[in-house]
Amino acid sequence: MIWKNLKKPTKMEKFNYKKYFKGKKVTVMGLGLLGRGAGDAAFLAECGAELIVTDLKTKEQLKESLEKLKKFKSIRYVLGEHRLEDFRNRDFILKMASVPLDSAYIKEAKKNNIPVEMSAALFAKLSNLPIVGVTGTRGKSTVTHLIYHILKSAGKKVILGGNVRGVSNLQLLKQVGKADVSVLELDSWQLQGFGESKISPNISVFTNFMQDHLNYYKNNPDQYFIDKSYIYKFQKSGGALILGPAMKNKIKNVKSQILKANIKNIPKAWKISLVGKHNLENIACAIEAARFLKIKEEIIKKAIENFKAISGRLEFVREVNGIKIYNDNNSTTPQATIAALRALGTRGKNIILICGGNDKNLKLGELEKTINAYCRKVVCIPGTGTDKLKIESKKVKNLKEAVKIAIALAKRGDTLLFSPAFSSFSQYNNEYERGDQFMKIVRNLK
Numbered sequence: 001m002i003w004k005n006l007k008k009p010t011k012m013e014k015f016n017y018k019k020y021f022k023g024k025k026v027t028v029m030g031l032g033l034l035g036r037g038a039g040d041a042a043f044l045a046e047c048g049a050e051l052i053v054t055d056l057k058t059k060e061q062l063k064e065s066l067e068k069l070k071k072f073k074s075i076r077y078v079l080g081e082h083r084l085e086d087f088r089n090r091d092f093i094l095k096m097a098s099v100p101l102d103s104a105y106i107k108e109a110k111k112n113n114i115p116v117e118m119s120a121a122l123f124a125k126l127s128n129l130p131i132v133g134v135t136g137t138r139g140k141s142t143v144t145h146l147i148y149h150i151l152k153s154a155g156k157k158v159i160l161g162g163n164v165r166g167v168s169n170l171q172l173l174k175q176v177g178k179a180d181v182s183v184l185e186l187d188s189w190q191l192q193g194f195g196e197s198k199i200s201p202n203i204s205v206f207t208n209f210m211q212d213h214l215n216y217y218k219n220n221p222d223q224y225f226i227d228k229s230y231i232y233k234f235q236k237s238g239g240a241l242i243l244g245p246a247m248k249n250k251i252k253n254v255k256s257q258i259l260k261a262n263i264k265n266i267p268k269a270w271k272i273s274l275v276g277k278h279n280l281e282n283i284a285c286a287i288e289a290a291r292f293l294k295i296k297e298e299i300i301k302k303a304i305e306n307f308k309a310i311s312g313r314l315e316f317v318r319e320v321n322g323i324k325i326y327n328d329n330n331s332t333t334p335q336a337t338i339a340a341l342r343a344l345g346t347r348g349k350n351i352i353l354i355c356g357g358n359d360k361n362l363k364l365g366e367l368e369k370t371i372n373a374y375c376r377k378v379v380c381i382p383g384t385g386t387d388k389l390k391i392e393s394k395k396v397k398n399l400k401e402a403v404k405i406a407i408a409l410a411k412r413g414d415t416l417l418f419s420p421a422f423s424s425f426s427q428y429n430n431e432y433e434r435g436d437q438f439m440k441i442v443r444n445l446k
Helices: 002-006 017-021 036-046 063-068 104-111 119-127 140-153 171-178 188-197 221-229 277-292 297-305 334-344 365-374 384-388 399-409 431-443
Strands: 025-029 050-055 076-079 092-095 131-135 158-162 181-185 203-206 240-243 257-260 315-320 323-327 351-355 375-380 415-418
Touching: 025 036, 025 104, 036 050, 036 063, 036 171, 092 104, 119 158, 119 171, 119 181, 119 188, 131 140, 131 188, 140 158, 140 181, 140 203, 140 277, 140 297, 158 171, 188 221, 203 277, 240 277, 257 277, 277 297, 277 334, 315 431, 323 431, 334 351, 334 365, 334 415, 351 365, 351 399, 365 375, 375 399, 399 415, 399 431
Parallel strands: 025 050, 025 092, 050 076, 131 181, 131 203, 158 181, 203 240, 240 257, 323 415, 351 375, 351 415
Antiparallel strands: 315 323
């Protein structure tokens, strides 16, 4: 049975993670503001590691994260800068997401034969659990949560991690003794850690591949794909690589079984609440993974039928005076916003769109055409991406003003869609902060 084939002999009861990390000299590169870095640092400090935490952000900027670590008096901080000396004579470097590919500090560590780890990959190596990993430019969050929901519904003890808000992957090591499997959402940055460690998940899902993060990858989509490819590159026989319906890349030299998800494999009688063709593609990926794991069809059906959109992914929030309001905050690329517009829009132009933010060097032509096809009015928040959009719109100073104007422009039967199409960094520390503010504004509407 496939589930038993994937199950590794568990050693976690004997694995003493505190002993493993105790006394190790670790440099944590990038504390950040999302909670993951602080959680990882806290875990290592609890285990008795000798920590240096370094971040380019200042003490003031990192106030919230530092507050979570204030009880650990042994942590040394280097903030507002990095120092080469902190990347020498260490047992390993724990690198956080979005560290530049050409980082002089990572080069210094490698020059000194110091291992460079990332938390998701380190968890995967140490947990000794079967891993279901999900990546893709779009849809990875929904597919990850769908698979997690299906496995939980099947009675499996599942750990959810990877690129999940506020989740420290190292903290998850505390849970593995009682778990059957872990499901990890893996972005291209976290997959750099899998590449460093030369490992891949047992079951991998690659939803799709589109242009994104070209500002980070210096307009080189091939390098972006290389990072994504670690989702399958080191797989072994007995596992599976599931390709989303939109995947057109020819993937070769994979030792695992390659399966292609297909919308046609979703029974028409199933009552699905998620909207849009892109969500049918997400569901097809999750079904393929569940079927590969021999989950019963009736369990898959019930789990998918009662699954609701996750926060910030074409999430219905509420209706105000006959106007339906959707939060699609996590659509940070033109293609993602295009998918949302096609899912909710009609040729009668029923959408009042709030969009805008910082540019990622992505093409905007198709987005502009789609906006013109489905949107009656557009309200734009500030950013370098907003400045490049060639559409008729009302430009405002902030999100609160944008919602106020959008509501005033909308009429009964319209849809107010917040789908930015750009990153959040013009006005926010991260996309979650932006999404939280939108939800607060909308919930306070009378």
